[in-house]
Amino acid sequence: MQVTQRGGRFVVVDDFLDAATLAELRRLMERSTFSEVDSVLYPETDGKAFRSRGTYVKGGGRGEDGAPGRSRAFERILQQVVAEPGIFGTAGQDWDRAGFTFWRYPAGSRLSWHNDAGGGRTGEFIVFLHEEWRASWGGELMILDEEPVTSVRDGDFLAQMELQVRESASSPVAIVPRPNRLVLVKAGTVHQINRVDPTAAAPRRTLTGFISKQTAESGAQARDALLRLVDRSAGEGQ
Numbered sequence: 001m002q003v004t005q006r007g008g009r010f011v012v013v014d015d016f017l018d019a020a021t022l023a024e025l026r027r028l029m030e031r032s033t034f035s036e037v038d039s040v041l042y043p044e045t046d047g048k049a050f051r052s053r054g055t056y057v058k059g060g061g062r063g064e065d066g067a068p069g070r071s072r073a074f075e076r077i078l079q080q081v082v083a084e085p086g087i088f089g090t091a092g093q094d095w096d097r098a099g100f101t102f103w104r105y106p107a108g109s110r111l112s113w114h115n116d117a118g119g120g121r122t123g124e125f126i127v128f129l130h131e132e133w134r135a136s137w138g139g140e141l142m143i144l145d146e147e148p149v150t151s152v153r154d155g156d157f158l159a160q161m162e163l164q165v166r167e168s169a170s171s172p173v174a175i176v177p178r179p180n181r182l183v184l185v186k187a188g189t190v191h192q193i194n195r196v197d198p199t200a201a202a203p204r205r206t207l208t209g210f211i212s213k214q215t216a217e218s219g220a221q222a223r224d225a226l227l228r229l230v231d232r233s234a235g236e237g238q
């Protein structure tokens with residue numbers, strides 16, 4: 001394992017997991033159930049991806065005993081997150097929650113420019129899990145390594161990010177989805193997944209997740225969602 005690239009707002013770690021832990025994580029991925037989802041950003045143009053149900057680990061990086069889907073790989077990711085306070089802040093204080101979701105991006109799909117800000121998120125991690133990725137297969141993770149533009153808060157927020165990339169004096173970094181590579185990205189950083197080339201022989205496979213703090217806001221959102229669900233099921237019973 002070694003850090004091979006370090007930007008102001010991201011870190012790349014190569015040969016991240018040892019062979020046994022990587023194999024175990026791939027088996028967990030194979031056993032997971034995936035569902036087809038529209039892009040939450042641009043459903044018309046991004047194309048469909050596939051995601052597994054998420055697993056959450058709470059409590060400042062130590063995890064909860066018996067949490068579903070716990071694996072050695074999750075612990076290794078959390079260790080790496082704890083080791084990068086410049087990206088995620090301090091465990092327990094700035095973040096206390098980590099989500100883990102497997103994704104598959106088939107040929108022809110992409111994920112447009114976004115920044116994962118909000119919802120108490122401090123950052124995101126990505127581990128590339130496909131067996132092979134050719135340089136011509138596209139699907140690079142593009143990162144604009146600069147402070148988010150916060151001047152325009154209204155209007156089309158996604159278009160604003162597109163504009164930040166377009167008008168920036170610097171260019172995004174293209175991170176090739178090399179197998180067993182971990183990427184850590186600070187929340188607020190504008191990034192996208194380049195479209196996977198039609199010649200890609202297999203989908204782009206990842207384990208990704210957000211590192212976040214359970215905010216009063218997201219707690220309230222969760223409560224509201226629950227109340228809506230309760231309301232609806234009460235309605236159905238009548």
Ligand SMILES: O=C(O)CCC(=O)C(=O)O
Nearest residue numbers: 116126141191193206208
């Ligand atoms: O898979 C990647 O490279 C990035 C995924 C991503 O940015 C996201 O899911 O928010």
Ligand SMILES: [Fe+2]
Nearest residue numbers: 115116124191
């Ligand atoms: Fe993201």
